[in-house]
Amino acid sequence: MLLLLLLAIVLAQSLISGIWMQQLEKRELDGMLAATRDLANSAAATVSFFKSLPLQYRPIALDQLRNMGGSRFFVSLNKQEIVLNGIQDSPKKQLVLKEVNQTLLHKLGQSMLIKADFSYPADLHVFNNETLLSDIPPSWSRYTLLMEPINPPILVTQIKLDNGEWLYLAALLPAPYMSLDENVVSPHQFRFIILLTIILFPFTFALVRWQTRPLRHLAAAAVSLGKDIDQPPLPEAGASEIVAVTRAINIMQQRIRRYIGDREKLFSSISHDLKTPITRLRLRVELLDDDSQIAKFSKDLDDLEMMVKGALQTVKDTHIHENIEAIDINVLLNSMAEDYNLLEQHLTIEGHCKHLYRGKPLALKRCIANLIDNAIKYGDQARVIVMDDLEKNSNTNMLYLYVIDEGPGLPEHQLEKVFEPYYRLAQDSSGNGLGLGIARSIARAHGGDLVLENRPHGGLQAILSLPRN
Numbered sequence: 001m002l003l004l005l006l007l008a009i010v011l012a013q014s015l016i017s018g019i020w021m022q023q024l025e026k027r028e029l030d031g032m033l034a035a036t037r038d039l040a041n042s043a044a045a046t047v048s049f050f051k052s053l054p055l056q057y058r059p060i061a062l063d064q065l066r067n068m069g070g071s072r073f074f075v076s077l078n079k080q081e082i083v084l085n086g087i088q089d090s091p092k093k094q095l096v097l098k099e100v101n102q103t104l105l106h107k108l109g110q111s112m113l114i115k116a117d118f119s120y121p122a123d124l125h126v127f128n129n130e131t132l133l134s135d136i137p138p139s140w141s142r143y144t145l146l147m148e149p150i151n152p153p154i155l156v157t158q159i160k161l162d163n164g165e166w167l168y169l170a171a172l173l174p175a176p177y178m179s180l181d182e183n184v185v186s187p188h189q190f191r192f193i194i195l196l197t198i199i200l201f202p203f204t205f206a207l208v209r210w211q212t213r214p215l216r217h218l219a220a221a222a223v224s225l226g227k228d229i230d231q232p233p234l235p236e237a238g239a240s241e242i243v244a245v246t247r248a249i250n251i252m253q254q255r256i257r258r259y260i261g262d263r264e265k266l267f268s269s270i271s272h273d274l275k276t277p278i279t280r281l282r283l284r285v286e287l288l289d290d291d292s293q294i295a296k297f298s299k300d301l302d303d304l305e306m307m308v309k310g311a312l313q314t315v316k317d318t319h320i321h322e323n324i325e326a327i328d329i330n331v332l333l334n335s336m337a338e339d340y341n342l343l344e345q346h347l348t349i350e351g352h353c354k355h356l357y358r359g360k361p362l363a364l365k366r367c368i369a370n371l372i373d374n375a376i377k378y379g380d381q382a383r384v385i386v387m388d389d390l391e392k393n394s395n396t397n398m399l400y401l402y403v404i405d406e407g408p409g410l411p412e413h414q415l416e417k418v419f420e421p422y423y424r425l426a427q428d429s430s431g432n433g434l435g436l437g438i439a440r441s442i443a444r445a446h447g448g449d450l451v452l453e454n455r456p457h458g459g460l461q462a463i464l465s466l467p468r469n
Contacts, residue, residue, distance in 0.1 A: 001208050001211075001212070002204065002205060002208045005204045005207075005208065006197065006201065006204060009196075009197055009200050009204070010193065010197055013192075013193045013196055013197065014193065017192075017193060028176075028177070029092075029095070031177065032092070032095075032096065032173070032177040033095065033096075033099050035173060035174045035177055036096050036099045036100060036103075036173065036177075037099060037103050038174075039100075039155070039171060039173065039174065040099065040100045040103035040104055040107075041103060041107065042073070043073065043100075043104060043157055043169050043171070044103065044104055044107035044108055046073055046075065046169060047104075047108060047159055047161075047167055047169075048107075048108070050075070050077075050161070050167055051161060058077060059077075062075060062076065062077065073169045073170060073171045074126070074168075074169070074170040074171070075167070075168065075169055075170075076126060076127055076167075076168040077165060077166070077167060077168070078127060078128065078158075078165075078166045078168050079128075079164050079165070079166070080128075080129075080164070080166065081115060081158055081160075081166055082125050082126070082127075082128065082129055082156075082158065082166075082168060083125065083129055084117045084119045084123075084124070084125065084156055085119055085120075085123035085124075085125075086117045086118060086119060087118045087119065087120060087153050087180075090180060092180045093118060093180055096118075096155070096173070096180070097116050097117065097118075100116045100155070100157060101114055101116055104116075104157070104159070108159070112159060112160070113159070113160040114157065114158070114159050114160075115157070115158040115159075116155065116156070116157045116158075117155075117156055118153040118154065118155055118156070118180070119153065119154055119156055120151065120153055120154070121133055121134075121151050121154060122134065122151070124154055124156070124170070126168065126170070127168075152172060152173070152179050152180075153179075153180060154170050154171070154172060155170070155171055155172070155173060156168070156169070156170045157169045157170075211238065211239060213238070214237050214238030214239075214242045214246065215238075215242060217234065217235075218234065218242065218245065218246060218249070221234050221249065222249065223447055223467075224324075225249070225253060229253065229256055229257055229260060230257065231253075233250045233253065234246045234249060234250055236250075274304075278301055278304065278305055281297070281301055282298070282301055285297040285298060285301070323360070324358055324359060324360060325358065325359070325360070325361055326356040326357070326358055327356060327357050327358070327359055327361050327364060328353075328356055329353035329356075329357050329386065329399070329401075330352050330353050330386075332361075332364070332365060332368075333349045333368070333384060333386070334349060336365070336368065336369065336372065337349050340372065340376070340382075345376045345381075345382075346376070346380070346381035346382070347372060347376070347381070347382045347383075347384070348381075348382075348383050348384070349384050349386070350383065350384065350385045350386065351385050351386035351387060351388075352386055352388070353386055353388050353399060354388045355388070355468075357399055357466065357468065358468070359446050359466065360442075360445075360446070363442045363445065363446075364442065364446070366438065366439075366442065367438070367439040367442040367443060367450075367464065368384075368401065368403070368439075368464070370435040370436065370438060370439040371403040371436075371439055371450075371462045371464065372384070372403060373435065374405075374435060374436065374462075375403050375404070375405035375407075375460075375462070376405070378405060378407045378408075378426070378460075379405025379406045379407030379459060379460065380405070380406055380407070381405065381406055382403060382404070382405055383402075383403075383404045383405075384401060384402065384403055384404075385401070385402040385404065386399075386400070386401060387399075387400040387401075387402070388400075397467060397468035398448075398465055398466070398467055398468070399465070399466045399467075399468060400463065400464070400465055400466075401463075401464040401466070402461050402462070402463055402464075403461065403462040403464065404455065404459060404460075404461040404462075405459050405460050405461075406458070406459050407459060407460055408458070409454040409455070409458065409459060409460045410425070410452065410454065410460060412454070415451075415452045415453070415454075416452075418436055418452070419436050419437050419440050419450075420433075420437065421433065421434055421437050422434065436450075436452075439462075439464075443464055443465070443466065446466055446467075447466075447467045448464065448465045448466040448467055449465050450462060450463070450464050450465075451463050
């Protein structure tokens with residue numbers, strides 16, 4: 001957003017400057033053509049004046065003009081056309097020369113032979129093709145042609161009066177049209193655009209930050225909502241759309257909180273209400289005379305009690321209301337390794353967590369313990385590998401725990417099914433098929449996930465991924 005706004009500012013300034021330069025160029029071009037017509041009219045008047053003088057008076061008039069001034073032209077009478085070293089062609093040059101020729105032909109007649117061109121002072125020939133402007137006395141050209149240190153190009157008009165008689169008129173275009181330079185964006189314009197962009201940048205940056213700050217808070221709150229449902233409601237601030245989304249998230253949080261509260265109350269009520277009838281049924285079963293019926297009734301009651309306890313354990317072990325704390329994963333894993341090894345259950349820890357992880361301590365311990373228990377039970381030993389990508393990729397900030405066993409693994413089509421409640425592949429009597437489901441629920445409550453994979457060389461690995469942000 002910030003880059004787009006800055007680009008819009010630069011483009012707007014460039015467009016406005018371009019339009020302004022076009023209008024300025026048009027005004028300057030109109031002014032230059034008007035000044036050129038005025039100069040051409042003066043040249044036509046000078047030509048008419050010299051044509052009206054008798055031949056014997058023309059040199060006297062030229063001497064007076066050279067020594068005393070009085071004309072905007074450097075004038076000379078030459079026996080032949082003087083060859084000029086013209087300047088480089090440009091649109092402005094062609095427009096000026098066209099205007100000069102049209103004006104002089106209109107004033108002097110279409111039969112006049114007129115040659116007009118521009119030449120720089122250093123290359124300008126006067127009187128003849130061997131004499132340069134720099135070779136004549138400075139006083140002769142001081143009033144008309146010298147403009148030091150600029151030395152702009154000089155407009156030279158040669159008009160054939162008679163055979164062997166060319167009137168030579170040299171003059172500068174009036175200011176500010178002397179240089180004939182093409183109008184481009186000047187360095188001042190570039191500096192102006194850059195300065196204006198620099199001035200607008202802090203305000204644009206502050207505006208973008210002010211608008212996106214609620215979005216960042218909203219994103220962070222959405223992530224932490226899955227970890228802590230009891231976090232305070234989000235402040236409703238920012239643009240109207242952001243306020244609407246924030247209000248919807250707050251309402252959703254309240255509904256989820258009520259739903260979880262109702263679920264816990266429901267399971268607590270079920271537990272309380274079922275304990276008494278199950279106990280009464282056990283007592284009545286003891287009064288039966290048929291041993292086979294007693295065994296059947298007892299098994300059904302055991303199954304019923306196990307289902308109730310399993311459902312309650314599913315709710316309890318997710319630790320929905322547990323506070324989030326900074327957890328030292330290394331200490332947690334080492335403590336668990338000591339406990340398992342004391343029971344002669346082989347557990348090794350590889351790698352280490354580089355930084356503390358913020359999560360629910362008891363829930364995470366329960367999650368990891370379920371994975372380790374399964375690895376030891378079905379694979380004889382467990383190996384936990386810790387991979388902390390905090391410094392490798394700052395965008396993901398993931399913490400990975402690989403729990404690896406040496407068992408036979410699982411069929412590929414069963415890798416997801418074993419997470420379903422009460423689903424068990426093993427035929428032994430211990431266990432109720434809830435451990436993996438509880439572990440995945442805890443992982444997802446922290447914004448992560450839990451998946452199972454068969455290792456290429458045998459064994460099963462459980463990959464627990466926990467995001468830090």
